[in-house]
Structure formats: structure tokens, C-alpha cells
Amino acid sequence: MNVSNTSKSSSITAAVETSFLLVHAVIILTGVVGNALVIVVVKTTPSMYTTTNFLLVNVAVANLFTVIWLIPADGFSFLAPPGGSASDFLCRFFTYNSLPKLTTAVSGTTFTLIAVERYHAIIKPLRAGRRLTTENVRYVIAGIWFFWCAILVPFVIFIKYDENEQNCTEKWSSTLFKNVLLTVLSVTFITLVGTMVFCYSNLIKNLYFTKSILPESATADSDKKSKRKLIKFLVLITIAYLICFAPYIASFVQYAIFTTYSPSAHNIVVTMLYGNSSISPFICAFQSSNYREGFKKILYGCIKCLPRQQVEEDQSVQRD
Numbered sequence: 001m002n003v004s005n006t007s008k009s010s011s012i013t014a015a016v017e018t019s020f021l022l023v024h025a026v027i028i029l030t031g032v033v034g035n036a037l038v039i040v041v042v043k044t045t046p047s048m049y050t051t052t053n054f055l056l057v058n059v060a061v062a063n064l065f066t067v068i069w070l071i072p073a074d075g076f077s078f079l080a081p082p083g084g085s086a087s088d089f090l091c092r093f094f095t096y097n098s099l100p101k102l103t104t105a106v107s108g109t110t111f112t113l114i115a116v117e118r119y120h121a122i123i124k125p126l127r128a129g130r131r132l133t134t135e136n137v138r139y140v141i142a143g144i145w146f147f148w149c150a151i152l153v154p155f156v157i158f159i160k161y162d163e164n165e166q167n168c169t170e171k172w173s174s175t176l177f178k179n180v181l182l183t184v185l186s187v188t189f190i191t192l193v194g195t196m197v198f199c200y201s202n203l204i205k206n207l208y209f210t211k212s213i214l215p216e217s218a219t220a221d222s223d224k225k226s227k228r229k230l231i232k233f234l235v236l237i238t239i240a241y242l243i244c245f246a247p248y249i250a251s252f253v254q255y256a257i258f259t260t261y262s263p264s265a266h267n268i269v270v271t272m273l274y275g276n277s278s279i280s281p282f283i284c285a286f287q288s289s290n291y292r293e294g295f296k297k298i299l300y301g302c303i304k305c306l307p308r309q310q311v312e313e314d315q316s317v318q319r320d
Helices: 004-041 051-076 085-097 098-120 137-157 177-208 218-258 263-287 289-319
Strands: 157-163 167-170
Touching: 004 051, 004 263, 004 289, 051 085, 051 098, 051 137, 051 157, 051 263, 085 098, 085 137, 085 157, 098 177, 098 218, 098 263, 137 157, 137 177, 157 289, 177 218, 263 289
Parallel strands: none
Antiparallel strands: 157 167
């Protein structure tokens, strides 16, 4: 009876792990293609060289790193730990979600920056000194990556492989240091979310509920509709990020404090985190006509080239 129950439990576990792998495969495929398209569309379309699009490219780069990292991470999860320093290395860089922590934090900060940039552009357009430009945005993006690398490095350094528990764990040298870092992360996350809520609530109020005393011209009305469309797109992509990321940050803090977690719940939370990396490009396609047309142009060009390449290969074979 015990053998039967163990066999049944093993079968269920294997089926669940297979399901997660299939979901991860879909996330990797759609994430790589979708985020690569976002990057290529902006790069090849000079009219899209704006601060908002450059920041969205930064999010796409972070997403691309996440889904590509998922390939070796899933692969190493099926291998037996080699032991010693090799196991510590795998824990630090592959099996403990170190890179997704970085890329997700970079994405969240970038979304906040987009919200602030749009707030100043629409609500306070005369304060040009506080606006990002296409010239200085690259330095801000580099600063975001540097900041989060510096903050998250300790979480990588103190990750070790526990031979007894057969799992990756955090071995902190100082509880005080750990608590300070967790406080910094929590305060930063709350600040980012609070800033996004403040900016977008004011933007929505200004664009949808504030009526102008003077009658608007056709140009002004068209401009307002364009701004509404952009804000709707940015709000949707930000909400999708928060829905996918909030459970992960909650589980991360919970594990850091209590050092316990449910493997099943952890897999779901982490899969949601990965899933966000493949959702953003679809929101771009459905909500932004510029991205949608850019995607169509690139995909149509790729499809159009396939028969030509096949014909050239056939002709080459015939000549040989």
C-alpha cells in the first residue's frame, strides 16, 4: 500500500513538473520572439526614437535575458548536484533565480520611470529641465542596471548549496545585514509602486475627467485622444507586470524571513514571473499601432524571404 501511494505520488509530481516545463517552453519561445521583435522594431524605425520607446526596449532586453536564462536553469534543475563549489556556482547563477531578480527589478524601475516621464510630459510640460531626452536616457538606463546589480550582489554571494537539505539556501554572515537589505528592497518596491499609482492616477484624472474651460480645437482633441491611447497602453503593460511580480516579491520576502516555502506555490509564482516576460510584447502588439505595424512588417519580410531562400538552395543543388 505504501509502495502504491509512493508510486502514485511520484507520477503526479512528474506530471506537474512536465506541465511546468511545457509552460516554460511556450514562455521561452514567445518571449524570445516577441521581445526581439520589440527591439528590432524600435531600432529600425527612426520615427519611434522616443524616450518612452527606448525605455520599453530596456524592458524588452530585461525580458529577453530572463527567458534565455530560463533554458539553462530548467536544464540544470534535472541534473544531480556535482557538489562542492560547482553546486554553489549553479545555485548562485542558475537554479536560484538570481538573474530574474535583477531583470524584474530593472523592469519595475523602468516602468516607474516611464510613468514619471509621461507625468511630467503631460501634466507639467513646461518643466523641461526634469524631462528625459533621447540623448540622456541611455545614461539613466545604465544607472538602473548598475543600481540593481549593486543591491542584489549580496543575495548572490551568500547563496550556498546545502548538502543536508539538498537545496540552495542563503547563508548570511550577518542577520543585521540581511535585514537591512530586505528593508531596502521592500521600501524600494513600495516606493516604485506608489510612484506609478500616483503618476497614472493623475494622468487618468487629467486626460479623462478634467474638462477644459475653453472649447478644444480638432488638433487639440486629436492630441488628447493620442495621449489617452498611450496612457491606456502603458497602464495595461504596467498592471500586467505588477500582477506577475507582486506574488514573487511577497514569496521572496516571506522566505527570507521564515526560511520556509511551498515548492508547488513557488513554482507557480516563479512561472508567473517568467510569464510576464512573454506578455509585454503581446500588449505592445494589441495596444500600439506602431508596434503592431512594425511586427507585421518584420514577420511579413521573414515569410517573404523563405521561398526565395528555398529557390536559391534548389538552384544551387541543381547546378552541383
